[in-house]
Amino acid sequence: MKKQLLTICASVALSLSAPMAQTVETLPVYLDDSQPIEARVQDALSRMTVEEKARLSYAQGKFSSPGCPRLGIPELWYSDGPHGVRAEINWNDWGYAGWTSDSCTAFPALTCLAATWNLELSGKYGKALGEEALYRGKDVQLGPGVNIYRTPLNGRNFEYMGEDPYLAAEMCVPYIQELQKNGVAACVKHYALNNQELWRGHIDVEVSDRALYEIYLPAFKAAVERGGAWSIMGAYNKVRGTHATHHKLLNNDILKGEWKFDGCVVTDWGAAHDTYEAAMYGLDLEMGSYTNGLTSESEFGYDDYYLGKAYLKMIKEGKIPMEVVDDKAGRVLRLIFRTAMNRKKPFGSMASPAHYQVAYEVATEGTVLLKNGNGKKQAGLLPIVPGAYKNILVVGDNAVRNLMQGGGSSELKPKDFISPLDGLRKKYGNVTYAQGYKAGRPMYGNVEEIPQAVMDSLREDAVAKAKEADLVIYVGGLNKNHQQDCEAGDRITYNLPFGQDELIRSLLEVNKNMVVVLISGNAVAMPWLDDVPSVVQTWYLGTITGNALADVLSGEVNPSGKLPFSYPVKLEDCPAHAFDALCYPGDSIREVYKEDILVGYRWYDTKKIEPMFPFGYGMSYTTFEYGKPAISAKAMNKDGSLTVSVKVKNTGTVAGKEIVQLYIGDDKCSVLRPVKELKGFRKVDLRPGEEKEVTFTVTPDALKFFDDKRHEWVAEPGKFKAYIGASSADIRGAVSFELL
Incomplete structure (x- = not known):
C-alpha cells in the first residue's frame, strides 16, 4: 500500500513538471528504494x-x-x-x-x-x-x-x-x-x-x-x-x-x-x-x-x-x-x-531503560582510578563500603551541578539527571553536603562574577564540616564554562578553576581522609596529589552520573577505565607547550606544530619526560599478573603476519577487567620515530584466579611510517619490538622480531 501511494504521488508530481509522460504503473528510479543508490542518484540528477x-x-x-x-x-x-x-x-x-x-x-x-x-x-x-x-x-x-x-x-x-x-x-x-x-x-x-x-x-x-x-x-x-x-x-x-x-x-x-x-x-x-x-x-x-x-x-x-x-x-x-x-x-x-528517503530504517526510541543502561555501562567502564594509596606510606580509601563511615561529607559545586547545560553546541536537555550527590546519598544514606566553591553561570560564567566574600564563606563552611566528618568526598574539576571545557574558547590555566586547589589543601589540613573525584574532559594540574589518598578521574557522565559514580566508589563496579591521553605534571612538559608561543596558541594568525609526530606519550617516551599519569593508565580494585609475551615467528616478510600473545591472570580477590595494550617500536629507522606506538588493545574480563590468553596479530601495516618524500606508507626491513603493557609507561614484557 505504501509503495502504491508513493507511486501515485510521484506520478502526479512528475506529470505537472516532467516533459515525458508518466504512468501510475511506472515508479521513477530515484523513488524506488529497491534500486541501487547510484542508479537513484543519476536518475534524480x-x-x-x-x-x-x-x-x-x-x-x-x-x-x-x-x-x-x-x-x-x-x-x-x-x-x-x-x-x-x-x-x-x-x-x-x-x-x-x-x-x-x-x-x-x-x-x-x-x-x-x-x-x-x-x-x-x-x-x-x-x-x-x-x-x-x-x-x-x-x-x-x-x-x-x-x-x-x-x-x-x-x-x-x-x-x-x-x-x-x-x-x-x-x-x-x-x-x-x-x-x-x-x-x-x-x-x-x-x-x-x-x-x-x-x-x-x-x-x-x-x-x-x-x-x-x-x-x-x-x-x-x-x-x-x-x-x-x-x-x-x-x-x-x-x-x-x-x-x-x-x-x-x-x-x-x-x-x-x-x-x-x-x-x-x-x-x-x-x-x-x-x-x-x-x-x-x-x-x-x-x-x-x-x-x-x-x-x-x-x-x-x-x-x-x-x-x-x-x-x-x-x-x-x-x-x-x-x-x-x-x-x-x-x-x-x-x-x-x-537517510530521509530510507524506508527500511527501524523505529527509534528516546530515553529508554535500554539507553540508560548503555549510558551506565559506558560511565562505569570509562571511570579511571588514578590513585588508591601509596604503598606503605599511605593507605587507599577505595572502595568505600556502605556503612564503613558514619559521617560522610561531600564537597564541591560539581556534586550538584547539571553539567549538560554548558560546553557549547554539545549542550543537552536530559530527560533525567542523577547528580553525584543524589547518587552518593542513595548509596550511603545520610550524607552531608558543603558547596565549598561557587562556579559561574553555565557556559559563559567565570570566577570574576563571584564576590570573594562569597567564596571565602563557602570555603570556611566546607572546612568546618570537614573537621567533623569521618570521610570527605570532594567532587570538583572543570565544568563546561567558557575557558574551561567549552566550545569557542580554550582554558587559560592548567590548574583547577574557582580556587579549588586552595580549597582541597584547606580540607586536607583538617581531614586527611579524602577521596578526590575529578569531573572533566581534560587533564588538570594536581599540586595536592601526594597528600590525597585516593583520586578518581571521571568525565561528563550525563544522565546517569550519580548512580555510576556511586557504584564505582562503593566497589559494586570495579573501575576498568584507562586514560585516553597523558597527564603532564606541568603544562611545559606537554609537547605543544614545549616550544614558543607559535607552537601553541600561535600568534593569532599562524601556528606551527613544532612537536611534529611526537604527540602525547610519543613525546614523553622520546624525550624521557615522566608524566603525572601516562597514556593507557588506570588502576583497579584487583591486581593483574602478566606472563611472558610469546611470538609466533622471529621474522615475517612484507606480505606476511605474526602473532604476539600473553597470558593475563587476575591475582586479586574481586572480578575485574584489564586492558592489555600492544605497542610496536622500530629499533632502527632512516627517519625519527617514536620509541613505540599503540597498535592493538584488548579488554579482558577476569574472575579472581582466572587466567586468559590475549593474542594480537601484527601485519606490516603496523610497522609503517609515512614517507613524505615518496608520499606513501613504508615499512623498512629490520628489527622491531612488540611491547605488551598495562599502560604506555608500564611495559610488562617485550619480544623482538624482524621484517625481511
Missing part, C-alpha cells in the same frame, strides 16, 4: 534543473537543508550532539524552540567512551544515540568528534577520543557503523586539525605531511574506509593558508581521492569563506554562514550564502564545470537517499 541542483548545497534553516520539493525529495534535518540529541532549535535563529518533547538521554562524553577502550560498548553507544536521533526525526547527527588531543587547554577535548590516532580510529568505527544502521548519518568532525578553540575561525595551521598522515588523519580515514561514514564536517581553521572546509588537499586529494569518500562534506556552521573555493575544493553543503556560529542572527537570506546565488551565477557563467555541480548535488542526494 537527470530530472533536476541547474537551479534545483545548486539549491541542494546550502541551508534553508539553522538545522535544515532542502531537498527538491518538485520531485518529492525531502529536506534533511541535523542535530548537534556527539553524546546526545540536542534540544530543538528555532527554524531561523539560535534560540531554543521551547518544546516539551525534546528531552534526551545524555550519554557520557566521548572522552569517557574512549577511556573504556571497549569496542563493543562503542557500538552500543552509537546504536542507542542513533535510535534517539531517529525518534526525533533527525537525518544527520553531528558527531563523533575525532580530533587529536594536542594540548590539555583545548576547550573541546571532552568531545574527542584522546591523543592516540590508533585508539581514536578503532573506537570511532563501531560507533559510526551502529549509528548509521538506524538510517541516521554520522557527521564526523572536525576535519581537520581543529585542535584548539582559541582563534579557531582563522588560525592557520602549519604541519608536516608526516604528522598529518600519522597523527591527525588516521581516525578520519578509519571513519570513512571502515566506518563507512556518510558525511564529514569541515573545520573552522585554516590549513596551510586555506580554510579547511574548502581545501583542495584535504577534501579533493585525500578525502575524496585517496580514501574514495562517496559521502557529503558539510561545513561547520559558518565555516565557508569563498564561493569559488567552496565550489571547486570539495565542499558539498554549506550551513550556518553569516552568523558567528553561535548566537547572532543574519540580516542576509539563505540565498546569500557562498553556495547560494553567487554559486548559481558562477555556474551559469561557466566558471564552475557541470561535472562539479553534478558531483556536489549527487553527494547530497546520496545522503538524502541513505
Whole structure:
C-alpha cells in the first residue's frame, strides 16, 4: 500500500513538471528504494534543473537543508550532539524552540567512551544515540568528534577520543557503523586539525605531511574506509593558508581521492569563506554562514550564502564545470537517499531503560582510578563500603551541578539527571553536603562574577564540616564554562578553576581522609596529589552520573577505565607547550606544530619526560599478573603476519577487567620515530584466579611510517619490538622480531 501511494504521488508530481509522460504503473528510479543508490542518484540528477541542483548545497534553516520539493525529495534535518540529541532549535535563529518533547538521554562524553577502550560498548553507544536521533526525526547527527588531543587547554577535548590516532580510529568505527544502521548519518568532525578553540575561525595551521598522515588523519580515514561514514564536517581553521572546509588537499586529494569518500562534506556552521573555493575544493553543503556560529542572527537570506546565488551565477557563467555541480548535488542526494528517503530504517526510541543502561555501562567502564594509596606510606580509601563511615561529607559545586547545560553546541536537555550527590546519598544514606566553591553561570560564567566574600564563606563552611566528618568526598574539576571545557574558547590555566586547589589543601589540613573525584574532559594540574589518598578521574557522565559514580566508589563496579591521553605534571612538559608561543596558541594568525609526530606519550617516551599519569593508565580494585609475551615467528616478510600473545591472570580477590595494550617500536629507522606506538588493545574480563590468553596479530601495516618524500606508507626491513603493557609507561614484557 505504501509503495502504491508513493507511486501515485510521484506520478502526479512528475506529470505537472516532467516533459515525458508518466504512468501510475511506472515508479521513477530515484523513488524506488529497491534500486541501487547510484542508479537513484543519476536518475534524480537527470530530472533536476541547474537551479534545483545548486539549491541542494546550502541551508534553508539553522538545522535544515532542502531537498527538491518538485520531485518529492525531502529536506534533511541535523542535530548537534556527539553524546546526545540536542534540544530543538528555532527554524531561523539560535534560540531554543521551547518544546516539551525534546528531552534526551545524555550519554557520557566521548572522552569517557574512549577511556573504556571497549569496542563493543562503542557500538552500543552509537546504536542507542542513533535510535534517539531517529525518534526525533533527525537525518544527520553531528558527531563523533575525532580530533587529536594536542594540548590539555583545548576547550573541546571532552568531545574527542584522546591523543592516540590508533585508539581514536578503532573506537570511532563501531560507533559510526551502529549509528548509521538506524538510517541516521554520522557527521564526523572536525576535519581537520581543529585542535584548539582559541582563534579557531582563522588560525592557520602549519604541519608536516608526516604528522598529518600519522597523527591527525588516521581516525578520519578509519571513519570513512571502515566506518563507512556518510558525511564529514569541515573545520573552522585554516590549513596551510586555506580554510579547511574548502581545501583542495584535504577534501579533493585525500578525502575524496585517496580514501574514495562517496559521502557529503558539510561545513561547520559558518565555516565557508569563498564561493569559488567552496565550489571547486570539495565542499558539498554549506550551513550556518553569516552568523558567528553561535548566537547572532543574519540580516542576509539563505540565498546569500557562498553556495547560494553567487554559486548559481558562477555556474551559469561557466566558471564552475557541470561535472562539479553534478558531483556536489549527487553527494547530497546520496545522503538524502541513505537517510530521509530510507524506508527500511527501524523505529527509534528516546530515553529508554535500554539507553540508560548503555549510558551506565559506558560511565562505569570509562571511570579511571588514578590513585588508591601509596604503598606503605599511605593507605587507599577505595572502595568505600556502605556503612564503613558514619559521617560522610561531600564537597564541591560539581556534586550538584547539571553539567549538560554548558560546553557549547554539545549542550543537552536530559530527560533525567542523577547528580553525584543524589547518587552518593542513595548509596550511603545520610550524607552531608558543603558547596565549598561557587562556579559561574553555565557556559559563559567565570570566577570574576563571584564576590570573594562569597567564596571565602563557602570555603570556611566546607572546612568546618570537614573537621567533623569521618570521610570527605570532594567532587570538583572543570565544568563546561567558557575557558574551561567549552566550545569557542580554550582554558587559560592548567590548574583547577574557582580556587579549588586552595580549597582541597584547606580540607586536607583538617581531614586527611579524602577521596578526590575529578569531573572533566581534560587533564588538570594536581599540586595536592601526594597528600590525597585516593583520586578518581571521571568525565561528563550525563544522565546517569550519580548512580555510576556511586557504584564505582562503593566497589559494586570495579573501575576498568584507562586514560585516553597523558597527564603532564606541568603544562611545559606537554609537547605543544614545549616550544614558543607559535607552537601553541600561535600568534593569532599562524601556528606551527613544532612537536611534529611526537604527540602525547610519543613525546614523553622520546624525550624521557615522566608524566603525572601516562597514556593507557588506570588502576583497579584487583591486581593483574602478566606472563611472558610469546611470538609466533622471529621474522615475517612484507606480505606476511605474526602473532604476539600473553597470558593475563587476575591475582586479586574481586572480578575485574584489564586492558592489555600492544605497542610496536622500530629499533632502527632512516627517519625519527617514536620509541613505540599503540597498535592493538584488548579488554579482558577476569574472575579472581582466572587466567586468559590475549593474542594480537601484527601485519606490516603496523610497522609503517609515512614517507613524505615518496608520499606513501613504508615499512623498512629490520628489527622491531612488540611491547605488551598495562599502560604506555608500564611495559610488562617485550619480544623482538624482524621484517625481511
